[in-house]
Amino acid sequence: MKFYSRLGGALLLVALVSMMISSFAFAESKLQKVMKERGLTEKDVLAAAKTYVPTGGRDEYIVCSSGGQSGHVIFYGIPSMRILKYVAVFTPEPWQGYGFDDESKAVLAQGRIQGKDIVFGDTHHPAFSETDGDYNGRYVFINDKANPRLAVIDLHDFETKQIVANPFFRSAHGGCFVTPNTEYVMEASQYAAPYKDEFVPLNDFNDEYRGGLTYWKFNMDSGRLEPENSFTFEMPPYSQDLCDAGKGPSYGWGFTNSFCTERYVGGIEKGRPPYEAGCSSKDTDFMHVTNWKKAEELVKAGKVTKVNGAYLITMEQAIKEELMFLIPEPKSPHGVDVTPDGLHILVAGKLDSHAWVYSFEKIMKAIKDKNFEGTDPYGLPIISLDTALERSVNVGLGPLHNQFDSVDGVVYTSIYVDSQITKWNYKTGKILDTLPIHYNVGHLMTMEGDTKHPDGKYLVALNKLSIDRFNPVGPLHPQNHQLIDISGAQMELLYDMPLPLGEPHYAVAIKADKLQPTVRYKTGWNSRKDEKSPFRCRAGREKVVREGNKVDIYGTLIRSHITPETIEVYEGDTVSIHLTNLERAQDEVHGFAMYGHNVQLSIEPGKTASATFTVDKAGVYPYYCTEFCSALHLEMQGYMLVMPKGYKPQDAAIIDGEKYTKADYEAQVATNIATQDVINQVVGFITSHNYKDFPIVVSLVEDATDQLGFAEEAKTKSEVAAAEGDFQNAMLWANQWWQYQVKTADLGLRAKTHLEQNGAKKVK
Numbered sequence: 001m002k003f004y005s006r007l008g009g010a011l012l013l014v015a016l017v018s019m020m021i022s023s024f025a026f027a028e029s030k031l032q033k034v035m036k037e038r039g040l041t042e043k044d045v046l047a048a049a050k051t052y053v054p055t056g057g058r059d060e061y062i063v064c065s066s067g068g069q070s071g072h073v074i075f076y077g078i079p080s081m082r083i084l085k086y087v088a089v090f091t092p093e094p095w096q097g098y099g100f101d102d103e104s105k106a107v108l109a110q111g112r113i114q115g116k117d118i119v120f121g122d123t124h125h126p127a128f129s130e131t132d133g134d135y136n137g138r139y140v141f142i143n144d145k146a147n148p149r150l151a152v153i154d155l156h157d158f159e160t161k162q163i164v165a166n167p168f169f170r171s172a173h174g175g176c177f178v179t180p181n182t183e184y185v186m187e188a189s190q191y192a193a194p195y196k197d198e199f200v201p202l203n204d205f206n207d208e209y210r211g212g213l214t215y216w217k218f219n220m221d222s223g224r225l226e227p228e229n230s231f232t233f234e235m236p237p238y239s240q241d242l243c244d245a246g247k248g249p250s251y252g253w254g255f256t257n258s259f260c261t262e263r264y265v266g267g268i269e270k271g272r273p274p275y276e277a278g279c280s281s282k283d284t285d286f287m288h289v290t291n292w293k294k295a296e297e298l299v300k301a302g303k304v305t306k307v308n309g310a311y312l313i314t315m316e317q318a319i320k321e322e323l324m325f326l327i328p329e330p331k332s333p334h335g336v337d338v339t340p341d342g343l344h345i346l347v348a349g350k351l352d353s354h355a356w357v358y359s360f361e362k363i364m365k366a367i368k369d370k371n372f373e374g375t376d377p378y379g380l381p382i383i384s385l386d387t388a389l390e391r392s393v394n395v396g397l398g399p400l401h402n403q404f405d406s407v408d409g410v411v412y413t414s415i416y417v418d419s420q421i422t423k424w425n426y427k428t429g430k431i432l433d434t435l436p437i438h439y440n441v442g443h444l445m446t447m448e449g450d451t452k453h454p455d456g457k458y459l460v461a462l463n464k465l466s467i468d469r470f471n472p473v474g475p476l477h478p479q480n481h482q483l484i485d486i487s488g489a490q491m492e493l494l495y496d497m498p499l500p501l502g503e504p505h506y507a508v509a510i511k512a513d514k515l516q517p518t519v520r521y522k523t524g525w526n527s528r529k530d531e532k533s534p535f536r537c538r539a540g541r542e543k544v545v546r547e548g549n550k551v552d553i554y555g556t557l558i559r560s561h562i563t564p565e566t567i568e569v570y571e572g573d574t575v576s577i578h579l580t581n582l583e584r585a586q587d588e589v590h591g592f593a594m595y596g597h598n599v600q601l602s603i604e605p606g607k608t609a610s611a612t613f614t615v616d617k618a619g620v621y622p623y624y625c626t627e628f629c630s631a632l633h634l635e636m637q638g639y640m641l642v643m644p645k646g647y648k649p650q651d652a653a654i655i656d657g658e659k660y661t662k663a664d665y666e667a668q669v670a671t672n673i674a675t676q677d678v679i680n681q682v683v684g685f686i687t688s689h690n691y692k693d694f695p696i697v698v699s700l701v702e703d704a705t706d707q708l709g710f711a712e713e714a715k716t717k718s719e720v721a722a723a724e725g726d727f728q729n730a731m732l733w734a735n736q737w738w739q740y741q742v743k744t745a746d747l748g749l750r751a752k753t754h755l756e757q758n759g760a761k762k763v764k
C-alpha cells in the first residue's frame with residue numbers, strides 16, 4: 001500500500017514536470033525516455049526532484065561537517081549535498097594559502113604542542129555558536145582529538161581565526177559542545193594521562209592519571225576563546241567522552257559520558273588481556289553531571305586556583321562545593337544528548353541495545369535531597385540509576401547518537417551494528433519507524449537538531465563504511481553521507497554523497513539565511529587577526545624596504561599584473577613579500593606562487609597576505625598568479641632575481657623583443673577610442689537605470705571606475721611619450737591603456753547583464 005501511494009506521488013510529479021514544459025506529450029516521452037535509458041524508477045525521479053537545485057539556485061541549509069583526520073572542516077548544502085568549501089583548520093591547505101602565508105602560520109603556531117608544530121588534526125564535533133539555545137550564524141568551533149585543541153572559525157569569512165591547546169589533557173574527544181549563549185565551549189579529555197608533563201608509570205594509573213572537562217570561555221564580541229578565563233574540572237581516569245550542555249530548565253549544567261570506568265590498563269605484550277576486554281567488563285559506566293554556573297561563580301570569586309596558568313577545579317573542591325555528580329549509564333555509552341526542552345538527557349548504549357532517558361528533574365531532586373547510593377573511589381557522589389532514569393527503550397543493536405525532530409518528543413538514533421536509523425518517541429517510549437542505512441552509521445544530524453528549536457525536514461546519516469555504494473577508487477573508500485527525508489511519517493532515503501576527505505564524525509546544519517558572509521575585505525586587511533595589516537599597500541605606493549639583509553616588499557595585485565614585476569635581492573637575504581589585492585569585484589582572487597620557495601598565497605579582494613622566506617641560492621625565480629583571474633592571467637607574472645653577494649645590478653635599458661612605430665601607436669589609439677565608445681554606451685545604460693538599488697552592481701561600478709582611472713593614467717603616459725617622439729613607449733602605454741579599458745568594459749558588461757536579468761528600472 002505504502003509503495004503504491006509513493007508511486008502515485010511520483011507519477012503526479014512526472015505529470016507536474018510535464019506540465020511545466022509546454023507540450024505534455026512531448027515532455028512525458030522525453031522524461032520517460034531518460035528514465036528508461038538510465039534505469040531510473042519513479043521513486044528515483046522523485047528523490048532527484050527533492051534534492052536537485054537548478055543552476056544558480058541555493059540550498060536551504062548549510063552543513064558544517066568535521067573532516068576527521070584531514071584536519072579540515074567541510075561545508076556543503078542541503079538538499080543538494082553539493083560541497084561548497086573545505087576550510088583548513090589544523091592542517092595546511094595551499095588553495096587557501098593556509099599554512100603558507102605568515103598570517104595563517106601564526107594561527108597554526110598557536111596550536112603547537114610541547115613546542116612542536118603539529119600540522120594535522122583529528123576533527124570530530126563541530127558546534128555552531130548559539131544565542132538562547134539557537135544557532136546565531138556567527139562562529140563554528142571544532143576540536144582535535146589527537147592533540148587536545150579547539151579552533152574558532154568565523155562565519156563572516158569562513159576562515160580559522162584561533163587555535164587553543166588544552167593545558168592539561170593528552171587527548172580530547174568530547175568537544176565541541178556549547179552552552180546556550182556560547183558562554184563556554186565544552187571539551188572533555190578521552191584517554192587519561194598525567195596532568196604534569198613528565199613520565200609517570202602506568203602502575204600509578206589510578207592515582208596520577210586523570211581525565212577532565214574544560215569549559216573554554218568564549219567572547220562573542222571579540223570572537224575569541226579566552227584561556228585565562230576558562231576552567232577545567234579534574235575527573236577520575238575514566239575515559240570521558242561526548243558532552244552536551246543543559247538548556248532551558250537545565251541551563252547551567254553539563255553532561256559528560258565516559259567509558260572504561262573499570263580503569264583498566266591493557267598490555268598485550270605483557271600477557272594482559274587487551275583494553276577492549278578490560279574496558280567493557282562492567283555493566284555500567286558513569287555520566288558526569290557538572291554545575292558550570294556555580295563553578296563560574298567560584299572562579300569569579302577567586303576561589304579556584306590556577307595550575308599551568310589555567311583554573312583547575314580539583315575533585316576535592318568539586319566534592320566539597322557540590323559541583324560534580326556521577327550517574328550510572330549503559331555500558332560503553334557514546335552520545336549524550338539534552339532534549340530541546342532541556343528536561344531530559346538521552347544516552348545511547350553502544351554495547352547495549354537501549355537508549356536511556358534520564359529526567360533532569362529527578363537528578364536535581366536527588367542532588368537536593370543528597371540521595372546518593374554511594375561514592376566512586378575518588379569520593380564523587382553517585383546518584384542511583386533508579387533515581388534518575390525515566391525509561392529505557394530498545395532501539396536496536398549498537399545505538400550511538402541522537403538527534404531531535406521538530407515534532408515534540410520525536411528523536412532519531414543511529415544504530416551502528418544494525419546499520420539503521422530508529423525513529424522513536426522519548427516521551428512515550430514508542431518506536432515509530434526504522435530505516436536501513438549503507439553502512440554502519442556513526443553520527444546522524446537533523447536540521448538545527450541539537451538546538452532548542454529543531455527544524456526537522458532532513459536527516460543526514462554519517463556512515464562509517466561505504467563499501468560498494470560508489471565507483472571503486474581503490475582500497476581507501478570515500479565516506480558516505482546519506483540524505484533522508486524526514487518530513488513524513490516514514491523516513492525516505494534520497495541521496496548518497498561520497499565525502500572524500502578524512503572520516504567526518506559529527507556535522508551540524510544551519511538555516512542558510514542565518515549566514516551573511518562578506519564577499520570582500522576592507523582593503524589592506526589581515527583576515528586572520530581581523531584588523532588592518534601593517535603591510536597593506538595602495539596602488540602606486542609599492543616599495544621595497546631593506547634593513548641589513550631583511551627585505552620587505554610592499555606590493556599590489558590587480559588584473560592583470562603584480563607590482564613589483566621584478567624583485568632584486570641578494571643571496572642570504574630574508575625576504576618578506578606583502579601583497580594587497582586591490583580588486584573590489586566579487587570573486588576576483590589572485591594567487592601568488594614562486595619557484596623553489598614553497599610559496600603559495602591566496603589573496604582575496606581586499607586581503608593583504610605575506611610570505612617570508614630566506615633566499616639562500618643565487619638564481620632566477622619566476623613567480624605568477626595562481627588563479628585564472630582574467631584573459632591576461634598568464635601574463636600576471638614576474639621574476640625574483642637573487643644576485644650573488646657583491647653583484648651590482650645593471651641599469652642598462654632592457655632591449656624589447658618587438659619594435660613599434662608611429663603607425664603602430666596610431667592604430668592602437670584608434671582601437672582605444674572605439675573601445676571607449678563601447679564603454680560609454682554601457683555606462684549610459686547603467687546610469688540611466690536604478691543601479692544603486694543593486695549592491696552587486698554598485699561594487700562592480702566602483703571597480704570599473706578604478707580601472708578607468710588607471711586607463712586614464714596610462715593614456716597620459718602614452719601621450720607624453722608620443723609627444724617626445726618615443727613611439728616605442730607610446731605604443732606600450734597605449735596598449736596598457738587598452739588593457740584597463742578591457743577590464744572596465746568587462747565589469748561594465750557584467751553590471752549591465754545583472755541589471756537586465758534582475759528587473760532594473762529606467763530612471764532617466
Ligand code: K7E
Nearest residue numbers: 124334442443505506
Ligand atoms: Cu565518531 Cu562523535 Cu568522534 Cu560517534 S564520534 S561515531
Ligand code: CUA
Nearest residue numbers: 625627629633
Ligand atoms: Cu591574478 Cu591570475
